[in-house]
């Protein structure tokens with residue numbers, strides 16, 4: 001007789017492991033199946049985020065930023081560095097250690113919460129009156145009354161160009177290049193392109209990013225961002241159409257530039273970061289009748305219910321932004337819905353952060369979106385150059401911008417480019433969740449000197465009464 005669970009989660013990434021923890025907290029007998037293997041062939045819980053996504057990229061962003069600071073910025077503080085040397089092998093090892101600690105952290109949380117973990121590929125079998133049969137790598141079968149599909153996503157390839165992770169790299173290879181390439185090409189100036197481009201530029205590569213769209217990042221502070229990246233030496237060419245990618249000892253990319261001329265880029269390694277596709281491979285979705293949409297995402301309603309009773313889907317494998325914290329919120333919400341609660345995930349208050357220098361963070365709508373919606377609005381901006389803490393840090397690039405309704409002053413969007421933007425945005429998220437106004441932020445006491453004072457001043461600027469400019 002197959003072992004039976006109230007909840008079986010397929011996928012142990014941030015969506016799946018958080019869904020499993022919340023389900024266990026609510027008293028459900030819970031199992032989680034995940035197939036990821038670490039370099040040692042052992043289970044490595046945490047999914048894309050922990051193994052080849054959020055965590056290793058942030059470890060390398062920090063290390064490379066330290067290297068750049070030691071080489072270029074310490075001197076202005078009166079700190080002279082002689083004989084600065086890059087030990088890339090140690091930097092990569094440190095990144096692997098950070099990843100391993102996070103893998104172990106998830107395994108610990110499973111133990112603590114009494115979640116049974118199965119290593120292998122979860123695949124739907126029959127639907128029986130006792131629940132869904134889920135086969136684990138065809139070696140054993142368990143039963144789930146409720147099933148949460150949290151199988152994540154895979155990198156999208158350029159048509160006809162396979163990832164070999166040596167010359168043509170996905171995010172996986174981009175996080176483990178063993179030597180700094182002299183010339184690094186990147187296709188796609190999205191979040192991965194900018195973060196990975198920043199890492200390898202800081203470590204000494206000449207980076208060229210080829211982007212299909214004529215514009216750059218679709219958010220309010222994009223223009224400022226483009227200027228800063230250009231100053232740093234990140235070469236970004238917009239409006240290109242890739243014609244071919246040829247691999248020999250190097251990689252040669254032929255493309256049509258925005259002025260319709262034919263161009264070529266020769267590089268030592270090429271990262272392809274043109275988005276990600278949902279992963280439903282091996283799930284046997286068709287066999288069990290689980291409906292996918294035209295783009296291959298598991299089709300869900302706004303509560304993450306699929307077309308099959310008792311089967312839910314969350315995270316990158318369903319519609320919405322491909323972000324770890326969005327996956328986590330959906331994971332918590334489905335577990336609570338199983339328990340009869342009525343949680344709500346508000347997509348409008350899911351923040352986005354790009355961990356470049358300066359960081360870029362935003363929540364809510366852009367000015368363009370508000371305009372298109374025909375809502376009357378006001379804006380207020382404040383530059384970090386006028387913020388005392390930013391000056392003390394020596395990091396005065398960027399600004400905070402608030403957009404609020406003209407009639408009620410309710411905050412509609414906040415966009416930040418500057419130091420610790422990814423931390424500062426949390427205040428805007430809280431205010432928007434409480435449907436706060438720009439004036440509310442302006443009336444709150446912020447510590448001095450702190451970067452958060454730029455939030456207060458930008459909020460006050462909506463009413464043209466910023467204090468420090």
Ligand code: FAD
Nearest residue numbers: 011013015035047048049053054122152315316322323324
């Ligand atoms: P995943 O994390 O992809 O996890 C899915 C898991 O399911 C995997 O372990 C997979 O092996 C397993 N699986 C799949 N099919 C099966 C099966 N049939 N049986 C068993 N197991 C299966 N997001 C952020 O919010 N912040 C960031 O800073 C950030 N940085 C990123 C950097 C990079 C380079 C990349 C690639 C992504 C980044 N993301 C970031 C996005 C983030 O990683 C994803 O949004 C997040 O991992 C999605 O979580 P998930 O649980 O839906 O899926």
Ligand code: NAI
Nearest residue numbers: 188189190191192193211212213273274275276322353354
């Ligand atoms: P993305 O969607 O952010 O960017 C892809 C870029 O590639 C876009 O600008 C697109 O116009 C461009 N593009 C698409 N096809 C192209 C082509 N043929 N030629 C040239 N350019 C092309 O996707 P990315 O960077 O691959 O990241 C995948 C996902 O991972 C994102 O959705 C993001 O949410 C997530 N992520 C999040 C991070 C964070 O939160 N800090 C960090 C890294 C990734």
